Each structure stands twice: as C-alpha cells, then as structure tokens.
Amino acid sequence: MTFLGVRRGLQLLLGLFLYGLSLAMMIRATLGVSPWDVLGQGGSLRTGIPFGFMTNIIGLIVLLLWIPLRQRPGIGTVLNVALVGPSAEIGLALLTEPTQLWARILLFTGGLVLLAVASGLYIGARLGPGxxxxxxxxxxxxSGLPIWLVRTGIEGTVLVLGWLLGGTVGLGTVAFALLIGPLINLALPVFRVPERPRPAPDTAPDTATAGT
Structure with a gap:
C-alpha cells in the first residue's frame, strides 16, 4: 500500500470519528439541532415514524438523488453510516451539558468548526462522501457553483422544509445552516489528498522509424 493510500484510509477514519464527536458537541450545547435533524423531527411528527428510522429514510432518499447527479458511493459512504453514529454516542457519553450560556455557545461553536474540519478530512480522502x-x-x-453556495442552499432548503413539517428550530440551527457551507469550503482544499500523479507519456523516439 502506498503512502497516499495509508493517508487516505487514516484520514477517512479520523474524519468520521471527529464528525460524530462534533455532532455530540452541538447536541450537548442545546442551542438547536442541524437542519437535517430538524427535517427528521418534522418528518417523524407528520408520519409517526420514529426519529431514527426517519433519519435512515431521509438518507436513502438522498442517496437516490445521487443517480441523476452521477455520484457513486464508496467505502467512505458505507463507513459514514457505520461509524458516525457510534462515535457520536461516545461523544455524548464523555460530554455533559453546560449550565452557563457562554459555555454552551463555546461548545456549539467548537462543534460547528470541528464538523467542517471533519468533513474536509473524510471528503478530502476521496474514498466516498456520506x-x-x-x-x-x-x-x-x-452545476459548477461554489461549494459554500451549494451547501448553504441545501441546508437552507432542508431547514425550511423541516420547520414547515413541525421540526424544532433554534439559534444554533440557523447558525449551522448559514455557516457550515463557507466553513467546509475553507476546509476542503486544506485536507484534500492529491491525485496520484500519472506516469509521463513515453516521448522516446520510435526505433523502428528513427533515421528514416
């Protein structure tokens, strides 16, 4: 296995673990869940389907949207489903809910920044996004649109839809929707693993025709 291959694997695992930890930080801050969780809450309220199952259903629908976009799942896509949840549970077991507002704001801000870094790590590993x-x-x-604009548009759309369905929205939810796109846009170039260099084309003269 090459150095780049080892780096990609370790970067993927670290990114997924930190992603789950960042979710736990924002949950413990109790300032509002992410737009996708607002959508899950709203969908659960409207259908009676438990929140966890509704989250899985939404994930499946999102994967179906990959088809017209010609996206292909990778090992990172599978591990995202398998590892983010357990790592979030570890974070929830280690962290407690702060009692003071400034500490909750600090914890939420740290979780938001960490989520952007974690996204840059595991997406940048190029082994398949969540x-x-x-x-x-x-x-x-x-589309060619900037990453920050695409992510902000997705988060905003999901937030409004979840709110219309009855999901709970807090100040942290709005901050997440507005800031996560620009933050990931900053993190991706930093952690993106470079493509493996292609071999240089053979420019040696054809000995069969040389001198003719």
Whole structure:
C-alpha cells in the first residue's frame, strides 16, 4: 500500500470519528439541532415514524438523488453510516451539558468548526462522501457553483422544509445552516489528498522509424 493510500484510509477514519464527536458537541450545547435533524423531527411528527428510522429514510432518499447527479458511493459512504453514529454516542457519553450560556455557545461553536474540519478530512480522502455530503459535491460538480453556495442552499432548503413539517428550530440551527457551507469550503482544499500523479507519456523516439 502506498503512502497516499495509508493517508487516505487514516484520514477517512479520523474524519468520521471527529464528525460524530462534533455532532455530540452541538447536541450537548442545546442551542438547536442541524437542519437535517430538524427535517427528521418534522418528518417523524407528520408520519409517526420514529426519529431514527426517519433519519435512515431521509438518507436513502438522498442517496437516490445521487443517480441523476452521477455520484457513486464508496467505502467512505458505507463507513459514514457505520461509524458516525457510534462515535457520536461516545461523544455524548464523555460530554455533559453546560449550565452557563457562554459555555454552551463555546461548545456549539467548537462543534460547528470541528464538523467542517471533519468533513474536509473524510471528503478530502476521496474514498466516498456520506449521503448528504455526496449530494453537495454532486451538485457542485454538475452545476459548477461554489461549494459554500451549494451547501448553504441545501441546508437552507432542508431547514425550511423541516420547520414547515413541525421540526424544532433554534439559534444554533440557523447558525449551522448559514455557516457550515463557507466553513467546509475553507476546509476542503486544506485536507484534500492529491491525485496520484500519472506516469509521463513515453516521448522516446520510435526505433523502428528513427533515421528514416
């Protein structure tokens, strides 16, 4: 295995663990859940389907949206589903809910920044994005729009839809929707693993025709 291959694997695993930890930080801050969780709450209220199952259903629908965008899942897509949840549970077990507002704001801000870094790590590993991040990168690739604009548009749309369905919106939810796109836009170039260099074309003269 090459150095780049080892780096990509380690970067993927670290990014997914930190992603789950960042979710736990924002949940413990109790300033508002992410727009996707607002959508899950609203969908659960409207249908009676438990929140966890509704989250899985939304993830499946998002994966179906990959088809017209010509996105392909990778090992990172599978591991996203398998590892983010357990790492979030570890974070929730380690963290407690702060009692003071300034501490909650600080915890939420740290979680938001960490989520952007984690997204840059595991998306930058180029082993397959998660369902929601794949939607972002797919629209970016097909439309040519900046990453920050695509992500902000997705988060804003999801937030409004979830709110209309009855999901709970807090100040942290609005901050997440507005800031996560620009933050990921900053993180992706920093952590993107470079493409493997292609071999140089053979420019040696054809000995069969040389001198003719």
């Amino acid at each position: 369902p929601r991040d794949g939607l972002m990168t797919g629209i970016h690739a097909r």
